[in-house]
Amino acid sequence: MNYSKQREIILNTLKENVVHPTAEYLYDVLKKSNSTISLATLYRNLNQLAENGIIKKIDGLESSSHYDHNTHEHYHFICDKCKKVYDISADVAPDLVKKAQEETGFTINGSDIVFHGICKDCNK
Amino acid sequence: MNYSKQREIILNTLKENVVHPTAEYLYDVLKKSNSTISLATLYRNLNQLAENGIIKKIDGLESSSHYDHNTHEHYHFICDKCKKVYDISADVAPDLVKKAQEETGFTINGSDIVFHGICKDCNK
DNA sequence: CTAAACTTGATAACAATTCTCATTTTATTT
DNA sequence: AAATAAAATGAGAATTGTTATCAAGTTTAG
Numbered sequence: 001m002n003y004s005k006q007r008e009i010i011l012n013t014l015k016e017n018v019v020h021p022t023a024e025y026l027y028d029v030l031k032k033s034n035s036t037i038s039l040a041t042l043y044r045n046l047n048q049l050a051e052n053g054i055i056k057k058i059d060g061l062e063s064s065s066h067y068d069h070n071t072h073e074h075y076h077f078i079c080d081k082c083k084k085v086y087d088i089s090a091d092v093a094p095d096l097v098k099k100a101q102e103e104t105g106f107t108i109n110g111s112d113i114v115f116h117g118i119c120k121d122c123n124k
Numbered sequence: 125m126n127y128s129k130q131r132e133i134i135l136n137t138l139k140e141n142v143v144h145p146t147a148e149y150l151y152d153v154l155k156k157s158n159s160t161i162s163l164a165t166l167y168r169n170l171n172q173l174a175e176n177g178i179i180k181k182i183d184g185l186e187s188s189s190h191y192d193h194n195t196h197e198h199y200h201f202i203c204d205k206c207k208k209v210y211d212i213s214a215d216v217a218p219d220l221v222k223k224a225q226e227e228t229g230f231t232i233n234g235s236d237i238v239f240h241g242i243c244k245d246c247n248k
Numbered sequence: 249c250t251a252a253a254c255t256t257g258a259t260a261a262c263a264a265t266t267c268t269c270a271t272t273t274t275a276t277t278t
Numbered sequence: 279a280a281a282t283a284a285a286a287t288g289a290g291a292a293t294t295g296t297t298a299t300c301a302a303g304t305t306t307a308g
Contacts, residue, residue, distance in 0.1 A: 002274055002285050023264080038288045043265060045286090060184025060236040063296085064264060077230060092224045093217040100216045100239050106201060108241040112184040115224050117232040126254050126305055147295080162257045167296060169255095187265085188295060 001052060006037050007045045011054065011069075014046075020058060020066040020076070020085040060114045061085060073097075079119035086119065125176060130161050131169045135178065135193075138170075144182060144190040144200070144209040184238045185209060197221075203243035212239065 013029055014021065023042055030037050046067055050057040058066040061078050066085060075088040090096070101108045137153055138145070147167055154161050170191055174181040182190040185202045190209060199212040214220070225232045
């Protein structure tokens with residue numbers, strides 16, 4: 001992977017975002033800050049960054065993928081009403097990957113763990 | 125939900141499938157058994173069945189959704205090489221949903237828990 | 249038996265993502 | 279720093295999975 005200005009901007013924009021944005025959301029943010037990054041370049045770089053373990057692609061949330069700059073093991077919750085994505089500590093299931101590996105005998109390289117329901121705000 | 129012949133066929137076909145098929149896979153199976161079920165009807169019914177809790181739609185595996193006739197709590201593993209989908213017992217993380225609920229205070233209605241890596245067969 | 253509600257098939261439409269390809273940037277070798 | 283190879287880019291076309299539309303057929307309750 002060579003250095004590229006665009007990739008740097010994309011990564012920084014993702015890092016500045018507390019939420020877990022979709023490509024489309026990032027694209028809008030980038031456009032507003034006058035970056036002339038094309039949608040293809042955005043997708044290409046998000047995929048590359050994820051393949052290199054620098055960011056994490058979160059699937060299973062909605063029809064579109066979300067991206068997370070936090071690669072430490074943790075899970076996600078999406079509110080079915082407001083669609084906000086929250087982090088859940090990996091402490092709720094200690095050694096989850098290890099145990100799954102023991103049970104199956106498979107080599108586990110990653111996991112996508114997503115809960116959905118209604119968040120506190122929407123429950124009011 | 126009214127009775128419908130098509131829905132019955134779709135549900136039975138899904139039940140007979142030990143794998144966790146995609147809509148496309150099911151469509152092929154149905155065509156081979158001379159069912160004249162249109163793709164739209166298939167998708168419509170899979171969604172309805174899932175909404176009514178009769179089957180489960182599994183997201184986060186691949187670009188397309190998979191469907192599971194087993195609605196008891198359990199997790200999934202997809203082999204990145206052969207793309208086969210395996211079940212993982214919920215025992216690897218007892219009370220996962222309950223704990224996540226306690227930690228967050230959110231109402232959790234469901235979860236998609238997917239591990240990926242290389243299965244035993246492909247590891248040989 | 250009739251009317252209202254539901255379901256269907258065929259196909260168009262859609263949204264998210266990837267591909268193509270000519271041009272530009274970055275890295276490497278001299 | 280010039281030449282060359284390798285990687286990245288932008289723009290838009292293409293692809294994939296899924297949903298919407300709508301006229302016609304089916305199911306169900308009264």
